[in-house]
Amino acid sequence: DGLADDTVILFFADNGRLDARSIHWCYDSGLHVPMIVGWPKNFPAPPQVRPGAVDDRVISLIDVTATTLAIAGIPRPPLMQGRVFLGAGADAPRTYAFSARDRIDETVHRIRSVRDARWRYIRTFTPGPTIASLNRYKEKCFLVMPLLRGLSARGELSGPPAEMMARHGPCEELYDLEADPDEIRNLAASAD
Secondary structure (H helix, E strand, O other), X not given: OOOHHHOOEEEEOOOOOOOOOOOOOOOHHHHOOOEEEEOOOOOOOOOOOOOOOOOOOEOOOOHHHHHHHHHOOOOOOOXXXXXXXOOOOOXXXXXXXXXXXXXXXXXXXXXXXEEOOOEEEEEEEEEEEXXXXXXXXXXXXXXXXXXXXXXXXXXXXXXXXXXXXHOEEEEEEEEEOOOOOOOOOOHHHOOO
């Protein structure tokens, strides 16, 4: 339609990868999604947009609506929680991003998470297995789940995979994302 040079493009995913601790879980592999901003050449780019640059600010997907409203010159509604992350009127960078999980199909887990640039804290309020909980959708679509379940039942898992399949809530998890970007060493249970 000839609008490309006048259109801001935000391209982002809405969930993480399809592996055991990703989509549907409050780990970085399930919550940290890509976002690409394409700025139109007919408008001056805001200072936050630099071609080829990587932006390491903590941004939540709830910020997308506030930002697109600001780009369009529309004021953010008073109770909107999202922050503007592009433009001259951008809000101060977000310090924390919060996430939650309550129900995925027939599987209920009350989980809350908060992350800053370095740390992620996860609290599971629901009793029972966490990752090993049954979810029929995941059993069919995430082939790693039946594999992990079978290996666990036969006692053939060790180390982090065994710990992951054995985890039960209520529980707390704390990860140093700088030293442990894969969120393997739970510091909440550590005496260190």
